Each structure stands twice: as structure tokens, then as C-alpha cells.
Amino acid sequence: MRFIDQVRIVVRAGRGGDGLVGWRREKFVPDGGPAGGDGGKGGDVVFVADDHLTTLLDLKFRQHFAAESGRPGGPNKMTGRSGNDLRIRVPVGTTVFFEALAGEPGERPPWLADDLDEELDQIGAIAWTDDGTDIPEPVRVQKSGPIRRAQAEKDRRETELEPGAQLGDLTFHGQELVVAHGGLGGRGNVHFRSSTNRAPDFAEPGITGDAYWLRLELKLLADVGIVGFPNVGKSTFIRAISRARPKVADYPFTTLVPQLGVVALAGERSLVVADVPGLIHGASEGRGLGLDFLRHLERTRVLLHLLSPDPTPGRDPMVDLKALEKELAQYGSMFEGRPRVVALNKVDTPEGQEAMGPLRKALRAQGIPLFPISARTGEGVPELLEALWRRVDMVRRGGVSGPTPASQS
Numbered sequence: 001m002r003f004i005d006q007v008r009i010v011v012r013a014g015r016g017g018d019g020l021v022g023w024r025r026e027k028f029v030p031d032g033g034p035a036g037g038d039g040g041k042g043g044d045v046v047f048v049a050d051d052h053l054t055t056l057l058d059l060k061f062r063q064h065f066a067a068e069s070g071r072p073g074g075p076n077k078m079t080g081r082s083g084n085d086l087r088i089r090v091p092v093g094t095t096v097f098f099e100a101l102a103g104e105p106g107e108r109p110p111w112l113a114d115d116l117d118e119e120l121d122q123i124g125a126i127a128w129t130d131d132g133t134d135i136p137e138p139v140r141v142q143k144s145g146p147i148r149r150a151q152a153e154k155d156r157r158e159t160e161l162e163p164g165a166q167l168g169d170l171t172f173h174g175q176e177l178v179v180a181h182g183g184l185g186g187r188g189n190v191h192f193r194s195s196t197n198r199a200p201d202f203a204e205p206g207i208t209g210d211a212y213w214l215r216l217e218l219k220l221l222a223d224v225g226i227v228g229f230p231n232v233g234k235s236t237f238i239r240a241i242s243r244a245r246p247k248v249a250d251y252p253f254t255t256l257v258p259q260l261g262v263v264a265l266a267g268e269r270s271l272v273v274a275d276v277p278g279l280i281h282g283a284s285e286g287r288g289l290g291l292d293f294l295r296h297l298e299r300t301r302v303l304l305h306l307l308s309p310d311p312t313p314g315r316d317p318m319v320d321l322k323a324l325e326k327e328l329a330q331y332g333s334m335f336e337g338r339p340r341v342v343a344l345n346k347v348d349t350p351e352g353q354e355a356m357g358p359l360r361k362a363l364r365a366q367g368i369p370l371f372p373i374s375a376r377t378g379e380g381v382p383e384l385l386e387a388l389w390r391r392v393d394m395v396r397r398g399g400v401s402g403p404t405p406a407s408q409s
């Protein structure tokens with residue numbers, strides 16, 4: 001089973017700037033002729049793979065991404081400035097899928113009258129220009145030329161895009177993928193002077209940039225695997241620290257498939273925590289859903305032992321901890337040396353308060369700190385997350401043996 005993080009976003013490349021209808025105005029030159037410059041190209045939207053990022057969390061908070069449009073052409077044949085590309089950092093390992101075309105915001109200006117539209121349609125497609133004056137100048141797309149070709153190319157791209165089609169895969173640090181192309185700028189009227197028309201009063205509009213709904217997918221390696229007996233509050237904990245919503249109930253084995261929570265910490269840090277279904281005695285021999293769960297844990301960087309004071313027969317937290325460790329050791333040697341954190345949940349209850357002292361003492365004898373928390377009230381949770389972060393960070397930097405690459409699939 002793979003853990004998958006995914007997010008849907010809209011990317012909009014910049015529109016090309018319109019060509020300008022402009023005239024040479026020089027002293028002593030009565031009829032200056034056309035001098036409107038070309039519009040600048042719209043910016044692209046580019047994904048850049050960055051190995052400092054480990055999740056798609058940042059994109060979830062901001063779903064719309066637009067690159068800058070090109071500026072219109074200027075007077076004296078000046079080309080408008082191109083729009084800046086929008087570069088979006090994504091984690092290495094991100095796969096990009098096309099979902100749908102996104103509608104153009106304000107595609108045609110409302111002041112463009114329909115009849116004028118029809119009339120000009122006879123000549124070519126019509127649009128508008130913004131040359132800085134209040135009166136919009138109608139502009140035409142020429143029957144051939146770069147704008148026609150760029151538009152045809154864009155149309156072809158769009159008809160060929162199937163929902164779900166993979167646009168690309170970012171596999172190494174620094175790799176770039178252009179996911180939405182900026183529109184070409186239109187040509188200014190300076191280009192359209194001919195022997196029959198010495199004063200062309202039209203220019204070309206720029207074309208719109210690609211606007212797509214994309215789905216990004218990232219296979220995650222869980223940073224933290226929660227090890228715990230059924231009913232200790234693993235799912236409640238995941239709900240408290242992330243936007244994941246696994247079911248919580250007061251009976252054991254509520255969770256049957258691993259649940260992932262992506263946790264945001266201050267300073268652009270994030271942690272992936274996996275709620276692995278409850279471990280029971282004999283799991284290493286395949287009891288319960290045992291082996292599957294241990295296999296999931298194999299792929300984590302740090303183990304969080306979650307204990308609870310539930311007064312069920314034989315459920316003393318310290319006994320639980322020993323039993324959990326025994327299961328891990330019997331499964332294999334891969335957990336040896338993997339950092340562990342021990343937390344006692346449900347300290348908002350009298351039983352929790354009672355269990356805290358003896359457990360802390362017993363653990364201290366082995367040099368293990370205890371993090372008392374309540375997944376219900378949030379008490380102690382920030383401290384626990386910081387402790388987990390320190391260890392995860394250490395493993396990510398290669399300081400401590402983590403899961404082997406072979407088990408990262």
C-alpha cells in the first residue's frame with residue numbers, strides 16, 4: 001500500500017499583451033505612418049522540484065496560481081514587457097495530471113458589442129487593445145502569422161488533453177516543468193503597413209495563456225508511524241494535528257487501513273504522520289491485521305509509541321510498551337536504532353493523571369522521556385510534535401538510520 005498526498009489547483013499562465021495601434025509623431029513629418037509596438041508574451045507557470053519540501057501542504061492553502069500577463073505594445077515600435085513566469089516549488093516526486101480546462105476570467109470585455117463582433121468576424125477574429133486611451137480600438141487577428149499559429153497550437157494542445165493525462169513527473173532537485181504556457185503577444189500596427197494600406201488602423205490582440213485545473217500527486221514516506229494498541233487514541237491524535245479525518249470510536253479496531261496526516265509546523269516545516277491500525281499481541285506472527293501494519297511501520301522514519309491508561313485487564317501502559325517493542329523486535333531488525341518517542345495519551349482523565357507518575361519514573365530509569373498528552377484537549381501536543389520533528393529532521397539529514405531506500409516505494 002502506498003501513502004498518497006494529493007491536491008487540486010488552478011494554474012493560469014499570463015495573457016499575451018495586445019499589439020498597439022499607434023502613429024509616428026515627429027516634427028516636420030505630417031503623415032508619420034504606423035508605429036504601434038508588439039505586446040509582450042505572457043508568463044509561464046513552471047513547477048520546480050525542491051527537495052526541501054516533503055508534502056503538498058503549501059499548495060492546499062492557496063489553490064489559484066496565476067503568472068503575470070504581458071504588457072501591451074508601446075509607441076515608437078516598442079515591444080511591451082513580457083510577463084514574469086510564476087515558479088512554484090513542489091516536492092521531488094510530484095506527478096502532475098491534467099484535470100480540466102479552467103474558464104477564462106473576464107474573457108471578453110462586456111463593452112464589445114455583438115454586431116461589431118459579427119462584422120469584424122468576416123475579416124478575422126476580433127478583440128480589443130489597450131493603448132492607454134479611453135476608447136478601445138478594435139484589433140484583428142491576421143489570417144496567418146505567429147498569433148494564428150500559436151492559437152492553433154494551443155487549441156491542438158487543449159483538444160489532445162484528456163482528463164487524467166499525466167503532464168509530467170518531477171524526479172530530481174531543480175527539475176523544471178512548464179505546466180501552463182503564457183500567451184503570445186499580438187503584433188502592433190507597424191507590421192501591417194502595405195502598398196494598399198499605408199495607415200493600418202488595427203493591431204493584433206495577444207492570446208490567452210493556458211488555464212488548467214491540475215491534480216498533483218505525491219507518494220509519501222511517512223515520517224512518523226504511530227504504534228499503539230487499539231483504542232489508545234491514534235486516530236484522535238491524527239485528527240488533532242492534521243486535516244485528516246479518520247473515524248474515531250470507543251471500540252478497538254476502528255481503523256482498518258492506515259491513515260495519513262500532514263502536519264504543518266511553524267517555519268515551513270511539515271511532518272507526515274501515519275495512523276497505523278492497532279497493533280495486537282502476536283501481530284508479528286500475522287495475528288489480527290498484524291503483518292500489514294508492521295510493513296507500514298517499516299516505511300516510517302520515527303516511531304511514536306502511543307500509550308493510554310485505559311483500565312482494561314492487562315493494559316498497564318508499561319506492559320503495553322514492552323509488548324509493542326517485543327512485536328517490533330520479532331518482526332525484524334529494521335526497527336533497531338530507529339528513533340522512538342513515547343507518549344501517554346488521555347491525561348485529561350483521572351486515570352491518565354494517575355498513570356503518568358509511575359510511567360514517567362519507569363521510563364526515566366531507562367533514559368526515555370515521556371510526553372504526556374491529551375489528543376482530546378490538545379494539552380502537551382505541541383511539545384510532542386516538536387520532539388518528533390527534531391528526530392525526523394535528524395533522520396532526514398541522514399544522522400540516524402532511517403528506512404532503507406528499498407522500502408521507500
Ligand SMILES: Nc1nc2c(ncn2[C@@H]2O[C@H](COP(=O)(O)OP(=O)(O)OP(=O)(O)O)[C@@H](O)[C@H]2O)c(=O)[nH]1
Nearest residue numbers: 231232233234235236249252253254255278375376
Ligand atoms: N478522554 C480522552 N479520550 C480520548 C482521547 N483520545 C482518544 N480518546 C477516546 O478514545 C477512544 C478511541 O479513540 P481512537 O482515536 O478511535 O483510537 P484508535 O487508537 O485510533 O483506535 P483503533 O483505530 O481502534 O485502533 C475514543 O472514544 C476517543 O474519543 C483523549 O486524549 N482523552
Ligand SMILES: [Mg+2]
Nearest residue numbers: 234235254255
Ligand atoms: Mg483508529
